[in-house]
Amino acid sequence: MFDIPSSTASFMRFVQDRFDRQPPEAFAFNENGDLGKISxxxxxxxxxxxxxxxxxLNKRSRHVRQPGDLCCPGGGVQPKLDSFLARWLRLPAPPLSRWPKGFWWRRYREKDWTKLALLLATALREGFEEMxxxxxxxxxxGPMAAQRLVMFRRTIYPLVGWVPRQRLFFPNWEVEKIVRIPLASLLEADNYACCRISFRDITSCGPDIPYRDMPCFVHRDNGQRELLWGATYRLTxxxxxxxxxxxxPAVDTLPVVPIRLDNRYLGNPTVR
Incomplete structure (x- = not known):
């Protein structure tokens, strides 16, 4: 049984304290050349x-790649716009300036502080656009360690945030719906499964590519089932x-949930 602090203030302090113990390594990207490869x-x-x-989380719509997947709000950097927003974030009122560790980062990780502002500006802008x-x-x-996506040749930089008051979100065309998963249920072993993923090439009508087993989390709400797997599962x-x-639990001890994918999963999204 895991003890989740009951009050908002104590929960935020608890999360911040745990991340303070394991600060991520220096941000590896170059602001002058690598921004097209990061999210x-x-x-x-x-x-x-x-x-x-x-x-x-957001559930991706049929108009984008990987439709139906659960994902964190965010996306790629828009250098000019996000650099401007990053300067705004360093003013007294915005989220980054209210972060208790901000002074330490400004003093001891000055280069990373600038990059952190850029990353947070990107994530907040995308969050506004998507939902x-x-x-x-x-x-x-606080920031988490980077997640590298080998298949897509991109690196994801996750940033942990708490939204205390906003209850209603308004998804744009990229998002089918908003999914809320209780943190307590993520700490229950019975909610995990093994996703057995097979891929079929529908363009050539060839046989299924041999399956691959991956861990996943099964979220049930009002009779509907959502699967959390892939990169967002690893971040979680x-x-x-x-x-x-x-x-x-270890993936080989879990019940199997089959997932069949085809070319449309990684294909060209609907153009809007």
């Missing part, structure tokens, strides 16, 4: 029913390990 996302938390913390997240309503809790696993020292 920034918000690992977004907020109060759910009874004030208990939930993980807030009308109020950037001024987000409390920044890292968060749970850092904050609660929790490790999900």
């Amino acid at each position: 920034a996302v918000l690992f977004l938390l907020g109060p759910g029913i009874g004030g208990k913390p939930v993980l807030i 009308r997240l109020n950037p001024l309503g987000v409390r920044f809790l 696993e890292r968060f749970l390990g850092t904050v609660f020292d929790y490790r999900p």
Whole structure:
């Protein structure tokens, strides 16, 4: 049984303290040449029913690649716009300036402080575009270690945030709906499964590519089932390990959930 602090203030302090113990390595990207290869996302938390913390995710719409997947709000850097927004973030009022570790980062990790502002600006802008997240309503809790996507040749920089007041979000065309997963359910072993993923090439009508087993989390809400797997699952696993020292069960001990994918999963999205 894992003890989740009951009040918002104590929960935020708890998360910040745990991340302070394991600050990420220096940001490896070069602002003059690597911005096209990186993405920034918000690992977004907020109060759910009874004030208990939930993980807030987007479900990707059919108009984008990887439709149906659960993902954190965020995306690629827009250098000119996000650099401008990053300067705004360093002013007294915005989320980054209210972060308790901001002074330490400005003093001891000056180069990373500038990059952190750029990443947070990107994630907040994307959050506003995708779900009308109020950037001024987000409390920044800290950065997580980067997640490298070999298949897409990109690196994801996750940033943990808490949204205390906003309850309604308004998804744009990229997002089918908003999914809230109680943090307590992510700490229950019975909610994990093994995703058995097979891929069929529908362009050539060839045989299925041999399946691959991956861990996943099964979220059930009002009779509907959502699967959390892939890169967002790995980010969630890292968060749970850092904050609660929790490790999900080994994949070979879990019940199997089959997933069939085809070319449309990684194909060209609908142009808008």
